[in-house]
Structures are given as structure tokens and as C-alpha cells.
Amino acid sequence: xxxxxxxxxxxxxxxxxxxxVKIGPMSSSIWRTDPKSVFIKLSRYKFVSKLVQGKDExxxxxxxxxxxxxxxxxxxxxxxxxxxxxIWSESVSNLYGENVSFEQIDFTNTLPDKTYDAxxxxxxxxxxxxxxxxxxxxxxxxxxxxxxxxLIGMPSLESQLYASEVSKAGHVNCMxxxxxxxxxxxxxxxxxxxxxxxxxxxxxxxxxxHYLIALCLGAKKQS
Numbered sequence: 001x002x003x004x005x006x007x008x009x010x011x012x013x014x015x016x017x018x019x020x021v022k023i024g025p026m027s028s029s030i031w032r033t034d035p036k037s038v039f040i041k042l043s044r045y046k047f048v049s050k051l052v053q054g055k056d057e058x059x060x061x062x063x064x065x066x067x068x069x070x071x072x073x074x075x076x077x078x079x080x081x082x083x084x085x086x087i088w089s090e091s092v093s094n095l096y097g098e099n100v101s102f103e104q105i106d107f108t109n110t111l112p113d114k115t116y117d118a119x120x121x122x123x124x125x126x127x128x129x130x131x132x133x134x135x136x137x138x139x140x141x142x143x144x145x146x147x148x149x150x151l152i153g154m155p156s157l158e159s160q161l162y163a164s165e166v167s168k169a170g171h172v173n174c175m176x177x178x179x180x181x182x183x184x185x186x187x188x189x190x191x192x193x194x195x196x197x198x199x200x201x202x203x204x205x206x207x208x209x210h211y212l213i214a215l216c217l218g219a220k221k222q223s
Contacts (some may be wrong), residue, residue, distance in 0.1 A: 024065025024091045043199035045071040047213065048120050048151050052076055055117040059143070061107055062124035065091040066100075072120075073100055082112070107139045108132040115143055120151035122213075126171045133173055133183070141187040141219035150216040152184065153196075159210045177206025180214055189218030 023031065031038050045068040052058050056077040060069055063081035065088055073079045081092050082105040092102040105112055107121075108128060119140055128136050140150050155163065157174045175183060177193045184191045194201050195209035206212070 024067040026065040027067040040198055041068055042071065043201075044122055044153055044196070044211070044213065045069065047194075047196075047201050048072060048122070048153075049075045051149070051151060051215065052118040052120065057114075057116050058118045058120070059112065059116040061105070061119065061121035061140070062127075063092065063102070064088060066102075069100075073097075076118075080112075080116070082107075108136045111139055112143055115145045116148060117145055118149050118151070119143060120153075122151075122153040123155070125152055126154040126174045128173050130173050134186070137184060137187045138222050141216075142222055144219045146219075148219065150188070150219075151213060152180075152216065153211065153213040154180070156206065156209045156212050158207055162210075175212075177209060177212050180212055184214050184216050187220055187222065188216035189220060191216050 027038065030041075049071045052072060053075040057080070058072065058076045058078070059080045059082060060066075060072065061082055063069055063083050066081050069079065069081055077099065079100045080103055081088075081100060082103045084104070084106045086104045089102045089104070092100065103112065121140070125133065125136065137152075140152075144150060155167075155171060155174055157176045157179070160168060160171060160174055163171065177195065181191050181193045192215045193206070194213045194215070195204045195206060196202070196211035196213060197204075197209060201213065
């Protein structure tokens with residue numbers, strides 16, 4: 001194919017050589033039903049990618065089909081995608097290259113076999129039973145190297161007024177900004193909670209935030 005404007009030729013050559021990009025079953029469904037939320041999700045992963053940029057070994061908890069993780073993959077040495085459900089293993093293997101791997105890990109019960117320079121979990125903690133939340137956060141802290149950082153993102157408690165019934169059914173552990181900071185401060189010396197509305201990350205009033213992302217530094221020693 002020879003487009004009128006020659007700068008587009010490479011796009012068609014790539015298409016013919018490599019085919020269309022596969023975005024995974026979860027991401028495909030979201031794109032069909034609520035495409036704007038895909039861009040909101042990607043903006044969260046972009047924020048994470050900038051904070052873990054240059055790290056050698058990074059772990060994602062609760063990766064799902066892993067499509068958005070490509071933003072992080074391009075910024076780090078090695079990325080391990082993990083999820084409690086092994087069904088995502090095939091999706092991840094179809095999407096990525098040599099610096100990405102998948103592991104089935106339940107962080108409410110298990111530690112990984114190694115420690116990491118950075119760990120992030122977006123849209124995970126709100127799905128964890130409150131009684132298991134301390135063990136989850138403790139295991140995240142234990143899985144970090146001494147200079148490591150953790151990023152924990154979740155919908156705010158205030159956002160649930162506007163959430164769908166399907167979302168509310170799975171969101172059993174949402175918190176306000178102050179509560180999230182207090183909860184994570186048990187396991188980390190420094191916790192900085194950012195607000196997020198749509199694609200914008202800011203330091204605004206927690207009560208008006210739809211989403212929260214906590215940057216955690218200085219993992220405390222856990223027994």
C-alpha cells in the first residue's frame with residue numbers, strides 16, 4: 001500500500017509485517033463498553049512508569065491482562081506481572097517480550113521468591129477483605145529491597161457514591177485519603193498520597209478525589 005503522504009508508509013508496513021496490536025480480553029471489553037476509562041487507566045500507568053523509571057526489577061500486583069503495563073515495561077529493566085488468577089498468564093505471554101514474565105501470587109498469603117526495586121498495585125487493595133488488608137500491605141513491604149518504593153492506587157471512598165452497582169460489589173475496602181495514608185504508614189516510613197480526577201494527578205483535597213495513589217518509601221521491618 002502506498003499512501004499519498006509518504007510518512008504514513010511505515011505504519012502500513014508495520015501493520016502488514018506484525019499485524020494489529022492485541023490489547024487483551026479485559027481491556028478489549030472496557031474499550032467496547034466505556035472507551036474513555038481506557039485513557040484514564042493508561043494515565044495511572046503513565047504516572048507509575050515515571051516514578052519507577054530506570055529501576056532494574058519491578059513487580060506489578062494484580063496485572064489482569066497486562067495491556068496497560070506496556071507503559072511500565074518500556075521504562076524498567078525487568079517487569080514481573082503477577083495476579084491471583086492464573087488465567088491471565090496466556091494474555092501476558094501474547095503481549096510482551098523478553099523483559100516481562102508472569103507469576104501467580106496471592107499477596108494476602110504468599111511472598112514472592114525474591115525482592116524488588118519497586119512494586120505497584122493499581123485497583124487491587126479495594127478488592128481485598130479488610131481483615132486481609134494488613135497482611136497484604138505487610139507482604140508488599142517485605143518484598144521490597146532496602147531502597148525500594150511501592151505505589152498503591154485505589155478509588156477513593158468518596159467516589160463510591162458514583163460507582164456502578166457492579167463496581168460496588170467488588171469494592172469492599174475503599175478508603176479516604178487520610179485513612180489510606182494511616183493504613184500504609186504502619187508499614188512504610190514515608191507515605192505520600194496523591195489525588196486523581198480522570199487523567200489529572202494532583203495534590204488537591206482528598207474529599208474531592210475520585211482516585212488515590214500512594215507513594216510509599218522506607219519499608220519498616222516486619223516480624
